Amino acid sequence: MDKRMNQLEETVAHLTRTVDELSEVAARQDREITRLTARVESLMRAEAERIADTGGTIPLADQRPPHW
Template structure:
């Protein structure tokens, strides 16, 4: 192989190594964000259940979910 071909192959290998590292880093970020989203989703669901139970326990009031928004 001539020197130009070796230089080009080296550049391609270096670029591939950087892209592989970047892909791995992004995969870790996405996996962490997926776990955080799942945790936050569960917490929001728990808060919504808690709020619904609180509203159901208040007698004589229309539950907030059944009320019309003030702009209607």
């Protein structure tokens, strides 16, 4: 009975550690997703401003030459 109790306690300890590690991973991923979402929003605003500044036309450097 004592051996069985030790095995159960060991299993619970491993499971607790695994849950803690997964919780840390999920928290880190949440922070990274939040950071990347803010970055994408910033890039989208910058691109919208760039398009508004150019009047919605394609910049000359990005246009195809007339012979294409």
